[in-house]
Amino acid sequence: MRLGLVALAALFIAIVFSSTLWMRGVRVDLTSDHLYSLSPGTQQILDGLHRPVRLTLYFSRHATRDLPQLRSYEQRVRELLQEMVMRSHGRVHLSVVDPVPYSDDEDRALGAGLTAMPGGSNGERVFFGLAGRTASGVELSIPFFDPNQEAFLEYNITRLVYELDVPNKPRIGILSTLPIDGSAISGTQPWAVMRQLHQLFDVHMLDANDPSQINDKLSVLMIVHPKDLSDDELYAIDQYVMHGGHLAVFVDPDAEMDALPVGSLAGTAAGSSSNLPRLFRAWGVVYDPDRVVLDRARALTISLGDNSAPVRDFAVLGLGSRDLNHRDVITASLQNIDVSSSGYFELARNTDSRLFPLVQSSGEAMPVSADRVRDTADPTELYQDYRPTGEHYVIAARLRGQFQSAFPQRKGPGHLDRMAKPGQVILVADTDLLSDRLWVRRTPFLGEQLLSAFASNGDFVANILDNLGGSSALLSIRGRAISQRPFTRVQGLRRAADVKFHNREKALENELAATEQELAKLQPDKNAAQPDQKVKVQLEKALKRKLSIRRQLRDVQHQLDAEIDALGMRVKAVNILLMPLLVMLFGLLYGLLRQRRSGKRNAT
Structure with a gap:
């Protein structure tokens, strides 16, 4: 007996030593999420x-x-x-x-x-x-x-x-029809979001009349409020994406900041819309530049500035953590984003592209005509005929796919009809979120303007460019599962047992109450004569039934622990016995195969 135990221990040590030697550097991840x-x-x-x-x-x-x-x-x-x-x-x-x-x-x-x-x-x-x-x-x-x-x-x-x-700052090219970077001619200052971007990135403002500026030297191309772009400019954007370039697009059905003058060329019509219809169709995106999302559940209170009382504007939305995708690195740490008269995106039918929401409305939203919002002086008029659709409208999203060119007929040096490998584009259906009024508060201090953020709009834009401006390999790294996983099987047992316990408990307690009432009726009065034999038999039966009911209640309560203990024993058996045996068996097989291969090589 002792010799057998010694031999078994020696065999175990030999197996462990052999497995360690043969499987050096071999790693197997058996977690369900490959943590x-x-x-x-x-x-x-x-x-x-x-x-x-x-x-x-x-x-x-x-x-x-x-x-x-x-x-x-x-x-x-x-x-x-x-x-x-x-x-x-x-x-x-x-x-x-x-x-x-x-x-x-x-x-x-x-x-x-x-x-x-x-x-x-x-x-x-x-x-x-x-x-x-x-x-x-x-x-x-x-x-x-x-x-x-x-x-x-x-x-x-x-x-x-x-x-x-790679310590150099990403090179960001921005093509905008809005005066986001200020104007020396009109004396307007850069918007606060641009001040932040200049600190974080190597920012270059692009000329819409020079398509050659859109090239592979840009880490990210950011387009803000695109309107009336020429075919050459659209083609440059198209091929930038086809060659794997990183693009962020900000469009708007009602760009309220478009009323501002740009240099000596004053302005376009207030609240004009923007779109990239040809590119969107090629990418499988549906966007209507004439539809604005209203949301009574996320409406912000605004001041009309004429000494009237503040009112809630269904077109100006404060989107909180419930409306942000916390599984995407862009919006994971953000708290709130404010938008105004924003549009929404959908996927076209029969497209291979995939749309991953970053920011979306609540279920109390509904789309209306942009003209209705644009022509409404009193926001309370938007309350009329308000009928929520129950849908969550996607205001900003990450679009993934192996996109096709919107210009298949063009053939020139370096032209691609289709991306060589899947890529992605960030889409945002609002440009007003870039403006100062929706996310920063200015306070005069010693002749300077101090900026304090009350929304995460600036961080949202910076996160978009930061995420896109890294390596394409970085873009492929998505949020992983967490290591602190709940015991879902145990939770399921608890939920099932809770339902079973409460139903059974209620039935038993009702039966117990009825039995106690019966006992109270059968209990003899102290001053009354002794009960007859028939009453005594009924009293004993009632007492036994009461004890039986209480025992059943205890059994139901203990049943959950018994099922969980049984599950725990099975898990322990697998972890302590089965898994080590499987690992040792795999190690022996791997070692034998490796030894056999080396023997064949030596023989030849």
Whole structure:
């Protein structure tokens, strides 16, 4: 018996040692959402790194000893970083540092731009961020890893690595018929959104009369309120997209800011519309430049400026977190976006393109004619004949597909009739959201204008360009599932048991109440004579039924725990016995196959 146990232990050690030796570097991700596998976009960026990148993960291990959720998330972050290090073939180096209070590590973490959050053990500050640098001195950081943003963990880290490798600001080309960048002739200042974009990107304002400016030197092309573009300009935009260029389009059925003069050429008609019908048709998009979305559930209160009381305007909408797509990196961290007289997008029939909403209305919305909104002086007139359709209208979206050219008849150098691989375009059906009045408040201070944002419009535009301006591989990295997954099977058992328990409990409690009433009637009065034998038998039966009902109630309550315990035993059996056996069996088979192949090579 002892010899058998010794032999079994020796066999187990030999199998483990052989599996470790033969399966060195072999990794298998068996999670349903492939949490521990890098996306193809991340792999492409790591394989194409031009220079070594050094990453330092700062995590206050001692200060988070009473924060198990944060410690669990740190393990998730560290494992992802280690996976990236393994994939990088030595170009990414990782170190993990615990910046204890008043240490040089803490000073380095603060100097790298990390944020120290309160709430640690004994009042200590908590560091949980990533600092990256290259040999040439480029430094970037992720100030703090928020567990609520786990779905975008891989995207954020990969973007940091990409920007360390390619540190130049993305070149943004903006083609606009609105005076968003101000005018030296009229003396108008750039809109606040443009001030923000100039700080973040290398911005170039394009001339609509020079299509050659739209070329592959642009990281992103942003078109605002396109009207009366020539065929040459449209063709330049078309081929820019066909060759994989990144495009963001802002159109509007009622552009209220179009009333402003542009230089000496004053103005177009107030509230004019814009569209790209030829390109939209080729991409499979339906957009009506004569329809405006009203939404009584998201209407904002505005002032008419004539000493009258403020009123709710169904065309001016404050779209909150419920209306933003928190599964897309562009809108994941935004809180609210304000729009005015916006349009909406739909997909055409029989198109292969896919439309992913970024911003949409509530179910209390309805579309109306743009002329009705444009010609209405009193917003309360929009209340008349208001009938919500129950649909959520897509105001901004990410369009994906392998688009076809809108100019198949043109044949010239470099012309493409169809994209070589799938691409994407960002569509926004409102230009007024770019204007200051919908998202910033100006306050005079010492001769300057201080800007304070009350909506996320500026961040929304910056996120669009930031997302499109990165590598095409970055665009392919979408939000991933989170590692903290609920026990859906257990939750299902609880819901089923709750329904079963409440129904059964109610029936048993009704029966118990009736039994107790019967017992009260059968109980003899103290001053009355002893009950006869028949009453005694009925009394005993009622008491037994009462005890039986109470026992059944206890059984129903315990049944849920029993089912969950049984499920737990099955899970433990699989994790403790079955999975290790399968791994060892796979290791042995892999080792034997590898040994046989090497034997054949040696024989030849």
